[in-house]
Amino acid sequence: MTDFQELINKSIKNLRLSLDMTQEKFSEKCGLSTDNYRNLEYNRHAPKSSTIDKICLTFNISPLELLRYGMEQSGDIEQITDLLRGMPETQLNMVRDFITLVRRYKIK
Helix, strand or coil: CCHHHHHHHHHHHHHHHHCCCCHHHHHHHHCCCHHHHHHHHCCCCCCCHHHHHHHHHHHCCCHHHHHHCCCCCCCHHHHHHHHHCCCCHHHHHHHHHHHHHHHCCCCC
16 A cells, blocks of 8 residues: 555545544445445555545545545645655556546635
């Protein structure tokens, strides 16, 4: 699991915690299986883009807003740069896909 994937999973978990929801309730509301959702929280796999879409649509947030739940308030750009530095091309392609997804949403 890459640092970027862990950040996404942490962001999803922190969103759930901020909403004071159980894993079961959160996954049900998003239309996800509880087992698959738990695998995200325990960093067993990264979410598919369709999963990120479901979560963002359910809670009316952009993917960028979701990602912010996993990052500290300050130093966002520096943290992202550090995560990208030295990443293999296949993982960079995944990041590019995620950024493309983020650009589809209006950021407030």
